Amino acid sequence: MNGALWYLVAESTRNQWRSRIARLRSPRYSIALLLGLAYFWFLFLRPQHSAPQGPHAGDPGAGFLGVMGTAAPLLIVLYTAWTWLFGGDRTALAFSEAEVSLLFPAPLSRRALIGYKLLKAQLPILVTAVLWVVLMRRSMGSLSPALRVVGLYVMLTTINLHRLAAALVNANALEHGARGARRTLLALFVFAIVFGSMAWALWSAHGAFDGGMDDGMRAVLAALRAPPASVALYPFAAVLAPVFAASISEWWHAMGPAVVLLVLHVWWVLRSDAAFEESAVEASVVLAKRLEALRGRQGGAVALPSSKGVRRSLPLAPVGAPAVAIVWKNLLWLMRSGALRTMLIPAALGVVLLVVLHGKPDILAVMLVALGGATTAALMLFGPMSLRNDLRSDLLHLLLLKTLPLHGHQVVLAQVASGAMPAAAAQYLTALVAVVGIYGTPMAAKWSTSVVIGGVVAAPLLLLGLNGTTFLIHNAMALLFPGWVKLGEHGASGIEAMGQSMMTMMVVVLCLALALLLPAATGAALFFALRGQLFVAVAAAVAGAGVVLGAQCYGLIALLGGAFERVEPQQVG
């Protein structure tokens, strides 16, 4: 690769770390780092006084590793299938504005550009691998952490390479219509075989569920470990095998195929040079126009995205609470980015289950409970990671935001509400479908009608409080630590950003746990005090917890409003 590109990666990395360290001179950042390290040590690194182990406890992680070694390839199958069949992660091919402006017109081959992109991802991937091993070290057996890091690094790099290769092929398919689409036919064929073999395994094991869930799961794992599924899943399992190896010999044995796959991917991506060049020729025309427009500071509409969907809008009265305008703007983002549609899928799925499983109340009840629970948990924890229609996007427009005639707390409240309200509504809708579906099944017979009605009536307050808290945490992180949070409509993505996402999730979980202490205590106290009338007790407990959560949120929003009024453009970057 070109020496200038090595220089760029090395100097950028060095300066990035230098500025991160310099940022620690600010008390806010240094205190946060110390608290974060203490939390990290307490959870993952502090010495544990384990109980004496029995004869079967020689390697406490062995069982976990065995199950994960079989189940984890399925996740990779799903990820790669999504990448191939639905266009996948479009950021895989993304270059920054500076890179586009400086590197694309430079006399560099496309191969050099791809090599640069790969090189730049290596350090973040290594950091992610180390972080992952530290986080999972208590459940990952006795293999040396260093070997585990190497295994994880090989796996993550291979997945990253695969993602890039898929993006290159998909880019060609998009650019060249039917001719390009033929190039993805092979991928479709491969995934048809993989999913077919998985379906065969599940079908052959489904009878075992008559003996209970444990028997069923054991049968599924056994079927996945036997042909034809084991053959179809071999490449996916081979990439993961070093990560889940239980001993050094197993690790060495697994590394061979994993490294071969890695090398094949490197060869594949670099060989894609010609295809990338083909699509880059057309992209460079658009780029040249854009650069020309920038240089000349003048018109010429370039890189026009589709305005499909813009016709649908929401009404907004010109007079009324001004902060509502921010919520309105952010709801339009939800509509036009397709996020709103995605949020409604679980409720729609619930309705489909109601129809399809009508007459099978046992299965229906289990499925609906799983759907409702998974939707609530996923939207609560992961929703705010992707629904970024709040300060995380708008801080990039700080110049505009700060000139608006609004108090800081009004801006923060509107931004938090923009994410929390739709998320809570989607959860409530799904829960409502689940409750309606479960009502009348044997599972519901165990529940008191009073409890269900009390919960349904008071749940909106609780869901609003819970979602308000999680969105508030994310907004607070962006506002207080803009140097540590990726701002913009799309958060940090890709394999190389997994470490950052994991750290964010840890902070959110900790803050959420702390924020729930008082509301949970209030809810419990109300339930205990009113337990004579079950309906009232449940409604009061749920609503009380929601009100306390809401009050906490509002107090924090008032504080963050002050922080918003003090934040200056150079702090945001």
Added chain:
Amino acid sequence: MIDVRSLTKQYGTFTAVDAISFDVQPGEVLGLVGPNGAGKTTTLRALAGIIAPSAGTVQIAGHDIQKDGVGAKRALAFIPDEPHLFDYLTVEEHLRFIARLYSVADAEERIGPLLGELELLDRRRSLPTELSRGMKQKLAIACGLLHDPQALVLDEPLTGLDPAGMRRMRATIAARARAGVAVILSSHLLTLVEELCTKLFIIRHGRCVAYGTIADIIAAHPEQAGRSLEDVFLSLTGESETESGADARS
């Protein structure tokens, strides 16, 4: 209308703006000029409430920007050199958004003529990504003018505009001033400043170098009499020495 007293902004030990004072009355257009890094943008951002002054006060229409920021901002429009627009709002929706924030009850009646004035009428359903740089700048200007501000602060307002757009923009600024709006205009285009501004504030290294009408400035610096505004500017900011030094070397 705009009253600035001893405005100071420090970043650590660096003083970006050092105790400057000026005022702009209704109908006046103040040209804020100075070399790159002189403190113009910092001054404008402090006026718009984007950054907090380290010392001194800024009053907009009688409202202290620090004590009553909302009141001050309601009377003000700040148009930065780089338009900040939301990718998911159309041209028309940007104006509706602004209308709600500033409680413009007759927004629907105003939006059409304003878009017509800025030649954006046929792009009212377009997203910012579908607009050229100049059109985006026009939209940012439309957003600033929709609520009929009493004070208008413009940072390089002609950036990205074509010649016809520049002429229309000059007319728009002049018309607003005639209607009684207090205008502050920062630009490196000294011909624009000379054409539109009723007085000048020349800033260098964060300090006031000259302030007043051109006649006032010449009176304070008689050696500048008869020279062009460009020469006066270069001389007062010390830029002419740099240039003549470079000429001598070449």
